[in-house]
Amino acid sequence: MxxxxxxxxxxxxxxxxxxxxxxxxxxxxxxxxxxxxxxxxYSNSVSDGRGEWLVEKAATAGFEIEFVDMGGxxxxxxxxxxxxxxxxxxxxxxxxxxxxxxxxxxxLEPYTPEWAGLVDATVADGDDENFWxxxxxxxxxxxxxxxxxxxxxxxxxxxxxxxxEEFHGLYETxxxxxxxxxxxxxxxxxTRYQDEAGYxxxxxxxxxxxxxxxxxxxxxxxxxxxxxxxxxxxxTMGQMWLAGxxxxxxxxxxxxKAVYPEVxxxxxxxxxxxxxxxxxxxxxxxxxxxxxxAPVQAEWSQEFFTAPTNEDALTGADAAAVEVTNSFAQQxxxxxxxxxxxxxxxxxxxxxxxxx
Numbered sequence: 001m002x003x004x005x006x007x008x009x010x011x012x013x014x015x016x017x018x019x020x021x022x023x024x025x026x027x028x029x030x031x032x033x034x035x036x037x038x039x040x041x042y043s044n045s046v047s048d049g050r051g052e053w054l055v056e057k058a059a060t061a062g063f064e065i066e067f068v069d070m071g072g073x074x075x076x077x078x079x080x081x082x083x084x085x086x087x088x089x090x091x092x093x094x095x096x097x098x099x100x101x102x103x104x105x106x107x108l109e110p111y112t113p114e115w116a117g118l119v120d121a122t123v124a125d126g127d128d129e130n131f132w133x134x135x136x137x138x139x140x141x142x143x144x145x146x147x148x149x150x151x152x153x154x155x156x157x158x159x160x161x162x163x164x165e166e167f168h169g170l171y172e173t174x175x176x177x178x179x180x181x182x183x184x185x186x187x188x189x190x191t192r193y194q195d196e197a198g199y200x201x202x203x204x205x206x207x208x209x210x211x212x213x214x215x216x217x218x219x220x221x222x223x224x225x226x227x228x229x230x231x232x233x234x235x236t237m238g239q240m241w242l243a244g245x246x247x248x249x250x251x252x253x254x255x256x257k258a259v260y261p262e263v264x265x266x267x268x269x270x271x272x273x274x275x276x277x278x279x280x281x282x283x284x285x286x287x288x289x290x291x292x293x294a295p296v297q298a299e300w301s302q303e304f305f306t307a308p309t310n311e312d313a314l315t316g317a318d319a320a321a322v323e324v325t326n327s328f329a330q331q332x333x334x335x336x337x338x339x340x341x342x343x344x345x346x347x348x349x350x351x352x353x354x355x356x
Contacts, residue, residue, distance in 0.1 A: 031280070031282030031283045031286060033282060034280040034281065034282050035279035035280055037064075038064040038065055038066045039064065039065045039066070039089045039280055039283055039284060039287055040065075040066050040068065040087055040088045040089050040278075041065055041066065041067050041068070041088065041089065041091070041092065041287075042067075042068045042075050042078060042088040042090075042275075043067055043068070043069060043075070044069070044070060044072040044074075044075050044093040044094055044179070044180055045092065045093030046067050046069045047069065048244065048247040048304070049247075049304075050300075050303075050304055051067050053303060053304075055067070057296070057299070058287070058291075061290055063283070063286075063287050068088070070178075071176070071178040071179035071180060072093065072098050072178075072179060072180025073177060073178040073179065073180065073346070074178045075091060075093070075094050075098065076094065076098045076101050076102055079091055079102050079107045079275065080101070080102060080105040080107055082107075083106060083107045083276070083277075086107075086275050086276065086277045089274075089275055089278040089280050089281075089284040089287075090272065090273070090274060090275060090278075090284050090287055090288060091108075091272070091273055091275055092270065092271065092272035092273070092291070093180075093270050093271075093272075094270070094271065095180055095184065095269060095270065095271070096123065096131070096133075096268070096271060096335060096339075097183070097338055097342055098180060099130070099271045099273060100335075100339040102273070103125065103128070103130045103131070106276060107275065107276055108130040108131060108273045108274065108275065108276055109274045109276040109277070109281070110128060110129040110130050111130075111273075111274045111285055111288065112129050113272075113285075113288050113289050114289045114293070115289070115292045115293055115294065115312075116129075116132060118294070118310045118311045118312050118313075119132060119133050119134075119292075119309040119310055119311070120133065123269050123309070130273055130274075131271040131272065131273035132272055132273070132292065133269035133270070133309040134269075134270055134271065134272050134291070134292050134308065134309055134310070135269065135270040135297075135308060136267065136268075136269055136306075136307045136308075136309055136325055137241050137243070137267070137268050137306070137307070138241070138265050138266070138267055138268075138325055138328040139184040139185060139188065139239070139241055139265055139268060140239070140240055140241070140258040140259065140265055141155065141157075141161075141171075141237060141240075141258070141259040141261075142237060142238065142239075142240045142245055142256040142257065142258050142259070143155065143237035143256060143257060143259065144230045144236045144237065144254055144255075144256055145255045145256060145257050147230075147233075147237075148236070151257060153166070154257070154259070155167055155237065156260075156261065157259065157261040157262070158185075158213075158259075158261065159209070161217070161237075162209065162212035162213050162215070162216045162217075163212075167216075167237075168216040169216065170235055170236045170237060171217050171218065171236070171237045171238055172217065172219075172220050172226050172229060172235045172238035172239070173213065173214050173217030173218065173219055173220065173238075174239070175219045175222075175354060176354075177349060177354070181239055181240070181241050181244075182239065183342060184266045185239045185266075186345060186346070186349065187333065187338050187342065187345075188331055188333070189206070189209060189210060189213060190202050190206050190209075190210060190345060191331075191333050191337070191338065192206065192209075192263065193205050193207075194334065194337065200341055200345060201337065201340075201341050202341075202345075210349060210353065211352075211353060214354070215353075218234065218235050220238075221234075226238040226239070226248070227248040227249070227251065227252040227254050227256075228252055230252070231252050231253065240258075242305065242306070242307075242321070242324060243304050243305045243321075245258070246305040246321075247304070247305070258328075260329070261331075262329075263329075263331050263332070264328065264329035264330050264331035264332070265328050265329070265331055266330075266331050267328065267330040267331070269309065272288055272291065272292060292310060293310070293313075294308075294310050294312035295313075295316070297309075297310045297313035297317070298313040298314075298315075298316030298317050299316075301313065301316075301317035301318045302316070302317065302318050305320070305321040306318070306321055307321050307322045307325035
């Protein structure tokens with residue numbers, strides 16, 4: 001766990017090594033009463049060119065923004081660690097579990113965006129209004145189509161990976177649980193074995209499944225993408241989110257297909273929220289209003305193959321992205337149970353199965 005008190009100057013200096021920045025254009029500049037300087041945005045959703053695109057688009061709308069790019073778990077840890085001395089102004093991208101934990105740490109400030117009435121209130125933060133959904137995303141197991149022509153011999157569920165010997169060593173397992181996608185893969189496996197009497201709410205069978213999942217997989221290689229490993233035939237399958245699948249197929253020339261388990265897949269919502277105690281609250285609220293708006297979310301969808309939650313954005317969104325997203329059955333997951341237990345699951349897996 002990171003230290004609770006983080007010196008602002010040190011944190012900003014560290015962040016600068018992996019920050020994307022944009023200069024204000026048009027009518028930008030700090031709102032009345034706000035501190036000067038760019039909006040600092042923490043996100044796990046600015047890879048694959050998304051950050052650069054958003055910096056440019058935001059600048060034309062009058063916002064000067066800087067991003068700190070990290071995994072969903074790291075976003076949570078940083079926001080919580082800085083709760084008494086916030087660096088970030090806005091946070092977007094992580095799923096509802098991460099946002100629930102940030103909310104529990106009093107790191108978020110309630111705000112109702114202008115577009116709040118256009119998203120499904122059941123996947124937002126209810127009456128507290130600390131975070132709001134912007135993108136709907138399935139978390140998938142994908143395989144190299146060339147390795148399994150026509151799907152012949154491909155897995156039909158995550159459980160096949162460790163239960164069937166022919167897949168041993170051919171699927172990638174992440175060596176870090178700091179990313180939101182990896183945490184949702186683990187969640188999708190463990191919650192199948194929910195047991196109030198079990199260790200951390202999971203039956204012995206569930207912990208055996210996780211042990212076998214990691215024992216029979218091929219650990220990820222630092223700085224090497226899953227799709228690069230599929231291209232060189234080191235592995236034939238692994239975890240992915242929908243927008244990442246499309247961008248990587250183009251980049252690496254590897255065509256993949258998603259697995260459709262009978263139980264469904266974890267469907268997560270990327271959210272956006274206002275960081276409590278930041279020194280640019282008005283500009284932060286204006287940015288949230290702008291980013292979640294129908295025109296911007298429709299453009300985001302067209303550019304990055306996402307399914308927006310804003311109903312008015314759907315008519316201008318990438319129709320194929322919306323159709324594919326909706327083609328997945330949603331796995332039945334008790335998200336309150338997950339929010340209460342996920343940090344302990346992560347710690348258990350890192351210590352026992354990843355040797356961290």
